[in-house]
Every structure is written in structure tokens, then in C-alpha cells.
Amino acid sequence: MIELNFGKSSDGLIPAIVQDHSTGDVLMLAYINKLAWEKTLETGKAHYWSRSRNKLWLKGESSGNVQMIHDILVDCDDDTVVYKVEQIGDAACHTGHRSCFYRRVIEGNLQVEGTPLFDPSEVYGKK
């Protein structure tokens, strides 16, 4: 097992950058701990540690939009990884956008780019 430096942060979490394996677009960033890292290597599906729910999170467990791992890169300090993935269902963001990074800084303001690919209330249920 490849050892990452989870001890670097006080909460034992390190960031995982998620990139579309074919276009190179950054889809999202989430956090992993040792358990999420091991589950990802074991299953080939991206697992994270949900900071809001404080539990292991298989991306797509609610929406079905899982992320199939194509490649994993590790940085020089062993404290950040890149997951190159195939995004099932096209959209990675809980807003329905393909990428969480759907806003661009234009002259000091944020401009939304693209339109959601699904309606979050249909996928996650109304709250």
C-alpha cells in the first residue's frame, strides 16, 4: 500500500483533485483519509471522507454518478493526489453542473458558465 502523509493535517485529511481523464477538466476537489484512500484503490471507484457528514463517502452513492478511476497521481510531498476519472452520469457537481468549477472570474465578478445537466431536486430528492 502506498503511504500518503495523512498526518500533515490536524484532521488527517488531504485533498484529492478530481480531473476528467479525457478532457483534463478539473471536476471537483474533495478530501480523503486513509480509509477512503484504501477503498478507492480496492474498488477502482472514488471514495472520499465527507467533512459535513463525517463519514466515508462513495461519490455517487445517492446520485449514481460514481467516478471510475483511470489514473492516480501523487504529489512530491505525499499530501495531495489527482484522481483521473470517468464521471458516470456526466455531472460531478451536486448543483447538476458537470464541474464544481462552473464559475469564472471576469472583471472582478463571477460569471456562470454552462447549464446544469440534471435537476438536483430530482436526483437527491426534495428537502
Next chain:
Amino acid sequence: MIELNFGKSSDGLIPAIVQDHSTGDVLMLAYINKLAWEKTLETGKAHYWSRSRNKLWLKGESSGNVQMIHDILVDCDDDTVVYKVEQIGDAACHTGHRSCFYRRVIEGNLQVEGTPLFDPSEVYGKK
């Protein structure tokens, strides 16, 4: 000024993913606070907050390898940004590699890809 959610983390830092503006390769990840964010917007050069030195860090201040900002994307939660940059001097990593993510997971092991573009001891001085 665009307000990011620096308060989400206990240390006031949020991650900035740095991507080559032409190839889409992820070059590095570093952290920003409000000061670094403002300096980046103001100057068009990537600034970070160095966690090891606990000070504002103009990337390239020692090596000359500054990062010229081409585009900035902000995520759905206002707690992560993507800087699309032109990397002056070609290499972003302190090891001399173009990207900090120069190791790939192959069958449970890390395989180094590519060779350093500069000798760190020449750029940063011997210690």
C-alpha cells in the same frame, strides 16, 4: 472583491489547484488566505500562503518561476479555486519537475514520470 469562504477551515486557508492554462495538466496545489487571494487578483501573479513558513508566498520569489494568471475558476462552495496559469521557467515543482504530480500509481507502486527540468540545488542554493 469576490468573497471566498475562508472561514470554512479552522486555519483560514483554502486550496488553490494550479493548472497549466494550455495543456490542462495539474501543476501543483497550494493554499491561499484572504491576503494571498487579494494579492493574486491585484498583481496577476499567483500568491499563496506558505504553511511551512507561515507567510505570504509569491510563487517564484526564489526560483524566478512565477505563475502568470490566465483564468480563475471558483467552485460551488466558494472554498476551492482553480488558477489556470502560464508557468514561467516551465517547472512548478521545487524538485525541478514540471508538475508536483510526477508520480503515478502503477500496480500498487509509485512510478516516476519525466525528468527534472532544473537542478534544485542550483536554483534554490545548497543547504
